[in-house]
Amino acid sequence: MNIFVINSGSSSIKYQLFMDGEDTPRCQGIVERIGLPNSNLTHKFLRDGKEAVIKIERPVPDHTTGMQEVGKLLTRPDIAVIADAAEIHVVGHRIVHGGETLTQTTVITPEVKEKIKQLYPLAPLHNPGHYKGIETAEKIFTQATQVAVFDTAFHQTLPAKAFHYAIPQDFYEDYGIRVYGFHGISHHYVAGRAMEFLKKPDAKLVTIHLGNGCSMAAVKAGRALDTSMGLTPLDGLVMGTRCGNIDASVLLYLMEQKNYSAAQLTELLNKKSGMLGLTGHSDMRDITAQLQQGNEAAKLAYDMYCYRIQKFIGAYTAVMNGLDAIVFTAGVGENDALVREMACTEMDFLGIQLDAARNALRQQGIRDVSAAGAKTKVLVVPTNEELEIAHQCRALLKAR
Numbered sequence: 001m002n003i004f005v006i007n008s009g010s011s012s013i014k015y016q017l018f019m020d021g022e023d024t025p026r027c028q029g030i031v032e033r034i035g036l037p038n039s040n041l042t043h044k045f046l047r048d049g050k051e052a053v054i055k056i057e058r059p060v061p062d063h064t065t066g067m068q069e070v071g072k073l074l075t076r077p078d079i080a081v082i083a084d085a086a087e088i089h090v091v092g093h094r095i096v097h098g099g100e101t102l103t104q105t106t107v108i109t110p111e112v113k114e115k116i117k118q119l120y121p122l123a124p125l126h127n128p129g130h131y132k133g134i135e136t137a138e139k140i141f142t143q144a145t146q147v148a149v150f151d152t153a154f155h156q157t158l159p160a161k162a163f164h165y166a167i168p169q170d171f172y173e174d175y176g177i178r179v180y181g182f183h184g185i186s187h188h189y190v191a192g193r194a195m196e197f198l199k200k201p202d203a204k205l206v207t208i209h210l211g212n213g214c215s216m217a218a219v220k221a222g223r224a225l226d227t228s229m230g231l232t233p234l235d236g237l238v239m240g241t242r243c244g245n246i247d248a249s250v251l252l253y254l255m256e257q258k259n260y261s262a263a264q265l266t267e268l269l270n271k272k273s274g275m276l277g278l279t280g281h282s283d284m285r286d287i288t289a290q291l292q293q294g295n296e297a298a299k300l301a302y303d304m305y306c307y308r309i310q311k312f313i314g315a316y317t318a319v320m321n322g323l324d325a326i327v328f329t330a331g332v333g334e335n336d337a338l339v340r341e342m343a344c345t346e347m348d349f350l351g352i353q354l355d356a357a358r359n360a361l362r363q364q365g366i367r368d369v370s371a372a373g374a375k376t377k378v379l380v381v382p383t384n385e386e387l388e389i390a391h392q393c394r395a396l397l398k399a400r
């Protein structure tokens with residue numbers, strides 16, 4: 001079974017092609033900085049048994065353009081890994097919001113597509129891109145089975161006390177207003193790798209996914225007990241363009257006193273806030289450059305970003321009544337040593353202590369960056385949402 005996996009995030013599209021039950025992709029790539037200056041596409045593939053890389057730098061204003069570029073590359077005759085799109089049997093799509101009804105990996109039918117569309121208001125930066133990704137993939141891979149794997153699925157184990165909001169229950173029953181949680185594919189994958197690494201199947205973990213969107217989860221013995229995003233991927237941590245935790249009164253104030261509409265608030269909190277609102281930049285690499293020049297706004301933004309992570313580590317340790325390891329992952333979590341350092345500063349009361357040299361080292365693969373003898377491990381675990389999606393596609397289609 002040859003599986004092509006598409007993972008569209010809010011700022012990127014990642015993809016991998018897995019042939020015949022293999023876990024090493026035959027080709028993979030990323031379209032980065034979608035909608036920003038210097039957007040680019042990096043495509044890696046095997047040529048004569050060796051890894052070759054193609055880098056294309058051109059404006060990618062939106063996810064549809066990005067998907068079209070990926071489609072062209074896949075079947076480009078000079079580098080094609082497959083001779084014909086018909087060689088792809090399955091296309092696995094990461095879908096951020098599955099709502100109350102799409103809670104498990106599923107074959108995409110017209111009804112599933114309709115539900116993904118109905119959830120646009122609850123994942124405005126993601127579900128529209130996913131829908132376009134499905135439509136584009138249906139046109140390119142006409143014979144393939146399209147499968148949806150949901151970010152929300154892993155968080156279905158949250159207990160009622162964690163997933164309800166303290167508002168009248170009618171709002172849950174009538175409108176499905178509850179905590180769903182996101183990045184579940186990634187939290188699931190990295191928690192699994194961390195448990196293997198620690199050789200501890202009952203480990204108490206705090207998984208920290210820091211990409212353009214950021215979220216944390218309390219994961220005990222492989223099950224999610226709590227998570228920082230809520231009804232939508234807006235709540236919790238400070239993110240690239242999203243505010244995270246905010247007093248709901250801020251919205252009411254802006255509506256009542258400043259005449260803000262729902263559309264203006266959606267735009268403000270999802271697209272103009274977070275690191276972008278604080279510094280003028282959403283990509284952490286740009287903010288790091290500002291920080292190195294002594295920029296005060298960048299310093300405050302870094303402080304706020306890391307302080308919020310620390311608060312959730314404390315909260316989730318309480319939720320689990322203990323902590324074996326914290327796990328950093330995704331674009332920022334895997335690459336930004338300063339974020340890890342700041343998030344672990346003065347956390348020794350929880351047994352968290354970094355080894356500065358190990359933390360600064362750039363390395364591929366899973367690694368332990370905690371100080372020798374520290375009670376709590378600090379792990380960097382590269383996420384691989386695409387492989388997790390491929391595994392889930394295989395499990396679903398084998399079972400049919």
Ligand SMILES: Nc1ncnc2c1ncn2[C@@H]1O[C@H](COP(=O)(O)OP(=O)(O)O)[C@@H](O)[C@H]1O
Pocket residue numbers: 009010011012210211212213240282283284285286330331332335336
């Ligand atoms: N080498 C790096 N150093 C610091 N930050 C990085 C690095 N590489 C990527 N990032 C950051 O990771 C973020 C994107 O992460 P990613 O997980 O790809 O996001 P998403 O899937 O949400 O689109 C960006 O803010 C980017 O700046």
Ligand SMILES: CC(=O)OP(=O)(O)O
Pocket residue numbers: 008009010011096126151182183211212213214233
């Ligand atoms: C859910 C979410 O925010 O995803 P991403 O970080 O990929 O944008």
Ligand SMILES: [Mg+2]
Pocket residue numbers: 009010211212330
């Ligand atoms: Mg992502």
